[in-house]
Amino acid sequence: MSTRTESVDLVGDEAATNLARAALFAALVGAFAYVTFPNPVSPVSVTLQVLGVFLAGIYLGPVWGPAALSLYLVAGALGAPVFEGGSAGVGQLVGQSAGYLWSYPLAASVVGAVVHRGTTLRDPASVGVATLVAAMVLGIVAVYALGVAGLMLVLSLGPIEAVTVGAVAFLPAEALKVAAAVGIVRSDAITAA
Amino acid sequence: MTLAYVPGDSLAHRLDPRTKLLVQIGFAAAAYAHTTPRELAALTLLAGGCLWAADGDLADLWTYRVAFPVLLLAPLVAGATIESPWFRLDRAAETALASYRVLLLLVVAAAYVRSTPIRDSRAALQRTVPGRAGAFLGAGVALVFRFLPLLRRDLLAAREAVCARGGGQLPARERMRLIAIAGTNRAFGRADRLGTALAARCFAWNPTLPRLSFGPADYLALALGAGLFAVAATAAL
Numbered sequence: 001m002s003t004r005t006e007s008v009d010l011v012g013d014e015a016a017t018n019l020a021r022a023a024l025f026a027a028l029v030g031a032f033a034y035v036t037f038p039n040p041v042s043p044v045s046v047t048l049q050v051l052g053v054f055l056a057g058i059y060l061g062p063v064w065g066p067a068a069l070s071l072y073l074v075a076g077a078l079g080a081p082v083f084e085g086g087s088a089g090v091g092q093l094v095g096q097s098a099g100y101l102w103s104y105p106l107a108a109s110v111v112g113a114v115v116h117r118g119t120t121l122r123d124p125a126s127v128g129v130a131t132l133v134a135a136m137v138l139g140i141v142a143v144y145a146l147g148v149a150g151l152m153l154v155l156s157l158g159p160i161e162a163v164t165v166g167a168v169a170f171l172p173a174e175a176l177k178v179a180a181a182v183g184i185v186r187s188d189a190i191t192a193a
Numbered sequence: 194m195t196l197a198y199v200p201g202d203s204l205a206h207r208l209d210p211r212t213k214l215l216v217q218i219g220f221a222a223a224a225y226a227h228t229t230p231r232e233l234a235a236l237t238l239l240a241g242g243c244l245w246a247a248d249g250d251l252a253d254l255w256t257y258r259v260a261f262p263v264l265l266l267a268p269l270v271a272g273a274t275i276e277s278p279w280f281r282l283d284r285a286a287e288t289a290l291a292s293y294r295v296l297l298l299l300v301v302a303a304a305y306v307r308s309t310p311i312r313d314s315r316a317a318l319q320r321t322v323p324g325r326a327g328a329f330l331g332a333g334v335a336l337v338f339r340f341l342p343l344l345r346r347d348l349l350a351a352r353e354a355v356c357a358r359g360g361g362q363l364p365a366r367e368r369m370r371l372i373a374i375a376g377t378n379r380a381f382g383r384a385d386r387l388g389t390a391l392a393a394r395c396f397a398w399n400p401t402l403p404r405l406s407f408g409p410a411d412y413l414a415l416a417l418g419a420g421l422f423a424v425a426a427t428a429a430l
Contacts, residue, residue: 025380026337030341086196156271
């Protein structure tokens with residue numbers, strides 16, 4: 001019996017922690033897909049995924065935030081039940097929700113870049129409310145711009161039709177998520193950040 | 194019911210995950226390139242064949258139920274107009290075909306999810322994406338699969354705790370805040386313990402992955418995937 005030896009290329013402590021945080025945040029966004037709240041303006045309930053995208057940008061920053069959301073997309077494509085309603089598979093990344101899903105890493109990087117003003121992280125609790133809200137509004141613009149564009153491409157809809165199907169019923173609920181995210185950051189309740 | 198890997202010995206279970214991923218992407222390319230009813234009928238047979246090869250059935254599609262309202266509503270919205278003739282059948286039919294195409298993509302994806310264990314998916318990912326990016330994606334994806342049930346349980350516990358303390362009376366914004374704080378704190382706590390444990394146990398960029406190899410059936414399926422790309426390319430010419 002032959003013995004094979006290979007050198008082991010160890011991951012550094014900081015990289016290991018960052019990888020663990022990115023993976024756990026990806027799983028958290030997936031778990032948020034199961035938490036539904038009644039929508040104030042529509043019978044379609046809303047989930048907390050987009051709040052997870054905001055929090056990834058705010059707490060992980062413009063580099064590891066998008067990395068976490070990329071992991072979320074890859075894990076979902078390979079079968080982790082992390083997409084809306086606990087669904088999974090490559091079909092979601094090329095189907096009617098494609099625009100929304102592909103926008104998540106971009107939105108997290110936008111939120112992270114505005115909140116941290118660069119790649120060096122700063123304490124989110126020290127960031128002003130106006131900056132936080134502006135960052136998340138830009139994030140929402142990214143999510144819905146790509147989401148609506150995805151609906152237009154995938155379902156052959158015109159712009160107004162795509163907004164009717166994919167944005168009108170959901171946009172008001174985003175205001176609740178922005179308010180919740182500001183409350184989370186300002187209350188300084190996240191202990192491990 | 195959640196769509197998940199089901200152990201088995203079907204044709205799809207025996208295929209290499211890389212083959213199955215190529216077939217899925219080829220199928221999507223072909224479905225976007227060819228959208229006439231006749232072409233979609235041919236793709237329906239192929240999608241059904243994929244699900245059958247994975248021992249799946251239509252019940253597996255129930256996991257995609259949240260997508261159905263949008264897929265059903267889209268043709269109605271596309272056909273509606275604000276003036277006479279009020280409803281244009283040609284526009285509605287175009288979007289209905291596009292909605293149906295999305296359904297076919299979901300069927301093929303369900304066949305992959307049913308027939309591929311996460312270890313194999315991870316190995317396929319790590320062998321396809323080179324270097325540390327591949328190692329990051331592989332390890333990260335494995336951790337997402339591992340921790341998703343735990344974080345779901347954390348969030349459920351938080352939700353029950355909020356309800357038990359009369360949280361049902363609070364505004365939605367406040368309930369969202371409480372549940373998200375609990376979930377994020379748990380996720381960070383778990384991540385930091387996990388990071389320390391990974392470092393302590395010599396977490397490496399080059400782990401030992403399960404063996405993957407192409408068998409005779411894989412070459413046939415790879416030819417199918419390549420054929421689908423060729424079919425998609427013919428529409429572009």
